[in-house]
Structure formats: structure tokens, C-alpha cells
Amino acid sequence: MLETTDFLKSELKKIEDWENEQKDLWFWEKIGRLPFKLLDKITPKFIQEKIGLAIDELGNYIQTGGQYLLKEESILKKFSPKEPLPGHELLRIEDLNQVPIGKMDEVADEIKNSRTKFATIQGATTGIGGLFTLAIDVPVLLGLSLKVLQEMAICYGFDPKEKSERIFIVKCLQFSSSDIVGKKAILEELSSFQQENRNNQMISQLQGWREVVTTYRDNFGWKKLFQMIPIAGMIFGAFINRSSIGDVAEAGQMLFRKRRILERINQLENAR
Numbered sequence: 001m002l003e004t005t006d007f008l009k010s011e012l013k014k015i016e017d018w019e020n021e022q023k024d025l026w027f028w029e030k031i032g033r034l035p036f037k038l039l040d041k042i043t044p045k046f047i048q049e050k051i052g053l054a055i056d057e058l059g060n061y062i063q064t065g066g067q068y069l070l071k072e073e074s075i076l077k078k079f080s081p082k083e084p085l086p087g088h089e090l091l092r093i094e095d096l097n098q099v100p101i102g103k104m105d106e107v108a109d110e111i112k113n114s115r116t117k118f119a120t121i122q123g124a125t126t127g128i129g130g131l132f133t134l135a136i137d138v139p140v141l142l143g144l145s146l147k148v149l150q151e152m153a154i155c156y157g158f159d160p161k162e163k164s165e166r167i168f169i170v171k172c173l174q175f176s177s178s179d180i181v182g183k184k185a186i187l188e189e190l191s192s193f194q195q196e197n198r199n200n201q202m203i204s205q206l207q208g209w210r211e212v213v214t215t216y217r218d219n220f221g222w223k224k225l226f227q228m229i230p231i232a233g234m235i236f237g238a239f240i241n242r243s244s245i246g247d248v249a250e251a252g253q254m255l256f257r258k259r260r261i262l263e264r265i266n267q268l269e270n271a272r
Contacts, residue, residue, distance in 0.1 A: 002100050005268045008261050011101065015258045022183045057139070061146060062166055068143055070150040070160060078107045096157035101261065108155040108257075112249040115148045119245035120238045127237025141241060145173055145248045152252035156260040168193060169252070176251040190255060 060066040076091050079099060096104070122144070126137035149169040150160040158165050168190070175186045229236075 002098065003264065005265060008101070008265045008268070012258065012261050012265070015254050015261070018254050019187055058142070058146075058170065062163070062170060065161065065166060068146045068150075070147055070154075072154050072159075075107070075111070075151055075154045078110070079103065093154060093157060093159045096154075099157070101257070101264075104155050104157070104257070104260065105253075108152055108253045111148065111151045111155065112246070112253060115144065115151075115249060116242055116246045119144055120242040123237035123239070123241025124234045125237075127233035127235070128231060137237065137241070141244060144245060145176075148245060148249045149173060149252040152249065152256050155253075156256040158256060158259070168255075172252045172255050173248060175255070176248045193259070 057066060057068070061068050072093055073090065076093070076096075079091050079096060119141070122140060123137065126140070146169065149172050152172075153160050153165055153169060158168075160166055160169060171186055171190060175183055175190075178186060
């Protein structure tokens with residue numbers, strides 16, 4: 001027995017408290033959508049094409065994993081003992097079912113901190129050139145978001161090579177950039193993810209999947225407008241990307257963690 005039912009339920013309560021905290025937005029998030037009609041008019045065509053490419057790549061990720069599909073070895077090494085027994089050099093994703101939640105949290109926190117630092121540097125770099133390096137920043141930030149969400153999935157024993165898990169990952173991405181109404185709707189969708197035919201259910205809920213990246217981009221709002229200023233955009237780019245990846249990583253960690261805890265509670269209760 002890895003954890004007691006009481007412990008798992010107390011951890012589940014913490015996640016539910018976090019979900020309730022998502023029901024409000026910062027002031028700048030509320031007005032962040034306002035300037036994007038203007039922004040679309042003044043954004044050069046080649047940047048619009050980059051954004052369109054990112055949208056298409058997200059669809060490819062759902063279907064096949066595309067260029068974003070992550071190799072799990074680097075994450076699994078963090079769970080493997082420093083001196084493994086012969087024949088047990090590297091854990092498999094399914095082996096993580098036997099890893100305590102605390103260890104999963106430890107590795108997930110390490111990855112979250114590392115990716116947030118990387119996003120800060122990347123945002124500062126692409127912010128130097130203002131408007132034109134923004135064309136690089138949008139697809140790179142999407143790729144980094146998908147990467148960190150896959151890493152969170154593996155930390156809690158879920159395999160992003162499975163199409164259903166990639167759909168869940170996109171819903172996590174959508175959740176991290178949605179408004180209050182959107183977050184509530186997505187949480188309701190994800191609550192049924194453990195049920196039968198979950199793959200078909202989630203695909204039907206993702207019929208408007210192109211809107212995920214559009215919303216993801218639009219929710220940068222006026223924050224990205226500041227990044228268009230050469231040199232000064234370095235400061236804003238660093239902060240924006242740091243907060244964006246931090247939010248994505250937190251959402252992924254909480255939502256995958258919730259699934260793992262619910263599975264273990266069900267296993268303990270069914271074993272009685």
C-alpha cells in the first residue's frame with residue numbers, strides 16, 4: 001500500500017481547492033483580449049502564417065504526436081535508483097503506478113522549475129527583436145507547453161504516446177489559457193475522462209480544437225503588445241513566457257495528479 005485512503009483524500013481536497021481558485025482572473029487577463037482585433041490588423045502576414053502553422057501542428061500532435069512527441073527516458077531516469085538492480089536499469093511508465101505520490105510530486109516540481117527558468121530565458125531572447133521575433137516566440141512557446149505537459153503526464157504514470165492522453169494534454173493547455181467560464185466547462189469534461197469510451201468523448205469535445213491555439217494566442221492580449229517593442233520587449237517577453245509556462249506546468253501537474261489520486265482511491269476502496 002503506497003498511501004492511505006485518508007491521505008489521498010486530503011491531497012485530493014488540496015487539488016479541488018486549487019480548482020476553485022482558478023475561478024478568477026487578474027485584471028490584465030480580463031482586458032487582455034481587447035487589443036487583438038487591432039493586433040491582427042497590424043501583424044505582418046508572415047507572423048500570421050507562423051500562427052496558422054502552430055494551429056495545424058497542434059492538430060497533428062493530437063493525431064500522431066508529430067514533432068512534439070516526447071521521449072520518456074529522461075523523465076524515467078529521475079525515478080530510477082542510482083544503483084539499480086541487474087535487469088532493472090530503467091523503469092517503464094507503467095512501473096510508476098507503484099511510485100508514491102510524494103516522489104511523483106518531487107520530480108514534477110523539479111521539471112516545472114527547470115522549464116519555467118528556460119521559458120524566462122527564451123522569452124527574453126525572442127523579446128529583443130520586438131515584432132519580428134514574436135513570429136518565433138509563438139510556435140516555440142506552444143512546443144514548450146506541449147513538452148512540459150507531456151513531462152507532467154509521465155511523472156504521474158500516464159503515457160503521452162497514447163492518443164487519449166494527448167487529447168487530455170491539449171485540454172490541459174486549453175484550461176491554462178481559458179477564462180472562468182471555460183475553466184469550469186473543461187473541469188467538467190475532464191471529470192468524465194476516466195469513464196469508458198473516453199477517447200471518443202474527448203474527441204467530440206475537441207471539435208473546435210483549432211480554437212485552443214487561437215485562444216492560447218489571444219489570451220496573451222496586451223502583454224504581447226509590449227513584447228513587440230524592440231529591446232524593451234526582452235523584459236516583457238521574459239516575464240510573459242515565465243508566467244505562461246508556469247501556469248501550464250501547474251495546470252498539468254494538478255490535473256494529472258488528480259487523476260492518479262482518484263485511481264488510487266478507487267483501487268483502495270475496491271480492495272476492501
